[in-house]
Amino acid sequence: xxxxxxxxxxxxxxxxxxxxxxxxxxxxxxxxxxxxxxxxxxxxxxxxxxxxxxxxxxxxxxxxxxxxxxxxxxxxxxxxxxxxxxxxxxxxxxxxxxxxxxxxxxxxxxxxxxxxxxxxxxxxxxxxxxxxxxxxxxxxxxxxxxxxxxxxxxxxxxxxxxxxxxxxxxxxxxxxxxxxxxxxxxxxxxxxxxxxxxxxxxxxxxxxxxxxxxxxxxxxxxxxxxxxxxxxxxxxxxxxxxxxxxxxxxxxxxxxxxxxxxxxxxxxxxxxxxxxxxxxxxxxxxxxxxxxxxxxxxxxxxxxxxxxxxxxxxxxxxxxxxxxxxxxxxxxxxxxxxxxxxxxxxxxxxxxxxxxxxxxxxxxxxxxxxx
Ligand SMILES: [Zn+2]
Numbered sequence: 001x002x003x004x005x006x007x008x009x010x011x012x013x014x015x016x017x018x019x020x021x022x023x024x025x026x027x028x029x030x031x032x033x034x035x036x037x038x039x040x041x042x043x044x045x046x047x048x049x050x051x052x053x054x055x056x057x058x059x060x061x062x063x064x065x066x067x068x069x070x071x072x073x074x075x076x077x078x079x080x081x082x083x084x085x086x087x088x089x090x091x092x093x094x095x096x097x098x099x100x101x102x103x104x105x106x107x108x109x110x111x112x113x114x115x116x117x118x119x120x121x122x123x124x125x126x127x128x129x130x131x132x133x134x135x136x137x138x139x140x141x142x143x144x145x146x147x148x149x150x151x152x153x154x155x156x157x158x159x160x161x162x163x164x165x166x167x168x169x170x171x172x173x174x175x176x177x178x179x180x181x182x183x184x185x186x187x188x189x190x191x192x193x194x195x196x197x198x199x200x201x202x203x204x205x206x207x208x209x210x211x212x213x214x215x216x217x218x219x220x221x222x223x224x225x226x227x228x229x230x231x232x233x234x235x236x237x238x239x240x241x242x243x244x245x246x247x248x249x250x251x252x253x254x255x256x257x258x259x260x261x262x263x264x265x266x267x268x269x270x271x272x273x274x275x276x277x278x279x280x281x282x283x284x285x286x287x288x289x290x291x292x293x294x295x296x297x298x299x300x301x302x303x304x305x306x307x308x309x310x311x312x313x314x315x316x317x318x319x320x321x322x323x324x325x326x327x328x329x330x331x332x333x334x335x336x337x338x339x340x341x342x343x344x345x346x347x348x349x350x351x352x353x354x355x356x357x358x359x360x361x362x363x364x365x366x367x368x369x370x371x
Contacts, residue, residue: 004108004350005086007034011070011100012084012093016130018071021052024130027070027103028054031128034107038114040126047131047138055146057125064364065125065150067143067316068102068157068332069132073339082341089347097335097345102156103128104350105332109357121365125150129316135171135278136316147320147327151369152291155317155329156357158338159349163309164295165330166288168321169215170281171314172242172250174257176202178225180269182234192232193268196225199236201265206240209256215245216253240275243312246283247322279314280322282329291326294367298360304352326371331357 001009010030016023031054032042040056047053054070057063072078072095084093106126113119127146129139136143147153157165178199183192203220210217218240225236242253254276261273282288292308299306309330317329334349336342360367 001086004104004354005091005347007107008091008096008100008104008345008350009084011103012096013079015074015076015079016070016072016095017074017076017078018131018133020076023076024052024070027128031056031103031107034111038110040110045142047142049138051131051138053127053129053139053142055125055127057123059119059121059123061122062365062370063123063125063150064361064369065127065146065153065320066106067127067129067153067155068106069099069130069316070103070128071130071133072098072100073133086347091345091347092343094343097158097333097343098338099132099157099332101158101335101345101350102332105156105353105357108354109361112354112358113362116362118362120362124361132316136319139316140319143316143319144323147323147325150325151371153317153320153325153327154331154357155315155320155327156332157315157317157329158332158335159330159353160309160311161307161334162305162349163307163330164292164328165309165311165317166292166328167284167310168282168314168318168329169243169245169312170250170277170318171279172244172253172275172277174240174242174273174275176238176240176261176271176273178202178236178269178271180232180234180236180266183232185230185232189232193234194232194266195236195269196233198264198266198269198271199223199225199238202260202271203238205260206257209253214249216249217243218253244281246281249281250277279318282318282321282327284310285321287324287326288321288328291369292328294369295328295331295356295360298363299356302356302359304356326369
């Protein structure tokens, strides 16, 4: 195993599901040793909600911020069941691509710079956050503060194909609750107010808000309610996912959801909705495109092709792009099957992405990126 895969194996073999503070410390210990050798101290940053994230930096002046998350969606014990293995050009294991390969990409690119004694005349800051998989509730203010002090942000999430992500959908999450009145379905059916029936009307109305042309989708993905078939149900609930592509679209969607919540078709029921936008949209913009083109030119000069990609998912890039900081994402290697047992990483792309990032950082002080 080469040095890239050795580090990847070490990281994958630590269970680090969101909230597993022991796992996060295990990862931090591995990174800390490597970073120290490059005169980079790993600093623990505690968020308001108690979650702990790690930041390391070296250099002065303009800053480029690199972000990769160290949490995974997998529960403790998953590593013992699935392990880490390599077959040909493919590596497998929990978090092997999302996002431990991104962490390896950052560390190995920095080690490359360090070994060449080619550190640019900029500060390179690296944030390893530990709550991305639940929407970064704790790390968001830390990310936003660091990004505001930076000239450019590179989010080192896995790539989709050989592409760099320059736009992402915004995400909203909502819980809808409907309250009715229970009654015996045989003896006093008419005394009941059926919460499930009301929810059914609401689900259809919510799904119909989807407007593909405008890039707005609503998905009622989880429903629950009722106790037994012979009881008119007094309670029903649904979880809703909203996706938007531009700032401003949330107002109309929120107004529509509130209208549907307030207007009932079934007599005697009441409904309540909670939730909101969890990641603002990252629409196509000149700033991100210009940063992408600088990265692409470096890749091309090394003989690597990269293209652009627009993602339906969200990441920490949504936060930094919404602040107007030039941001690109998908700077990590190619992988797939994320959040499932099918997760894999393309090993050749790991080496390529490390080389491109190293070269990009080496020249960052000459790329005319100052905002
Ligand atoms: Zn990820």
